[in-house]
Amino acid sequence: MVSVIGLIVLFVMVFGGFALTGGNLGVVMHALPHEMLIIGGAAAGATLISTDIKGIKAIGGGFVAIFKGPRYKRADYSAAIYLTARLMKMLKTDGAVAVEPHIEDPATSAIFAEYPQFLKDKHFLHLLTDSLRLLVVSTGGVSPQAVEDVIDSAIETHHSHAYLPVERLTTLSDALPALGIVAAVLGVVKTMGSIDQPPAILGGMIGSALVGTFLGVLLSYGIVGPCAARLKSVLDADHEIYLVIRRVIVASLKGQPQPLVIEAARTAIAPANQPTFSEVFDGMRAR
DSSP: OHHHHHHHHHHHHHHHHHHHTTOOHHHHHHHHHHHHHHHHHHHHHHHHHHOOHHHHHHHHHHHHHHHHOOSOOHHHHHHHHHHHHHHHHHHHHHOHHHHHHHHHOGGGOTTGGGOHHHHTOHHHHHHHHHHHHHHHHOOSOOOHHHHHHHHHHHHHHHHHHHTHHHHHHHHHHHHHHHHHHHHHHHHHHHHHTTTTSOHHHHHHHHHHHHHHHHHHHIIIIIIIHHHHHHHHHHHHHHHHHHHHHHHHHHHHHTTOOHHHHHHHHHTTSOTTTOOOHHHHHHHHHTO
């Protein structure tokens, strides 16, 4: 919602300010479709050259994330602590036989059924269940550092892949001013081909050509660049839920008492979504 409001403010301030200072919006509106066709088409073509179908879908999904915001809310972080801590406690007290049904088929697990928000996140499920499978199949003692390295690698790989739309949007943002110049140059070429026209007509044609430069800069610094920054912040926010899994598992493997295990996970969460000490421990007692 905030992103939508931001776009509205952007357009109102830019075009409204231009009109209030005596600018003729008719000239801009007349040229806008043609300039947008050139710039937008060139931007789309350049994006297709630089990526593949999966990349295009990822960019589309990125725009959805921009306007929806982070996937997880405050309560979800507490839930991630509860879920991971319960499974680790079950593995420690009841053994691999007790925990295996839950990690092999989370969709039918009574424990996972209490946390349906995570069943839709494939990476969350894979990170949690695969880490527990590693502990189940490991013979003898397993090094907490080795497990931590494996989890860190999985999180880093996922985060790096999730960042691809940000990189594509940033590249596009950098290219848009130059594509605006391309549209403007074509407008000037068109104007020079009509040099025998009256000054009033030539002035309108030159004005239309300059709309290309304006549009390229506006799209770059006013829309696509901020969208890339917003998507990055959303991805960084959602990334923290995976750090909760990491902290609970590693602290448990190090033999820390459960209060320290839970606190290690809680403090990994950003202040905006971090539950209080009392909230987490009261929630654990209720389970």
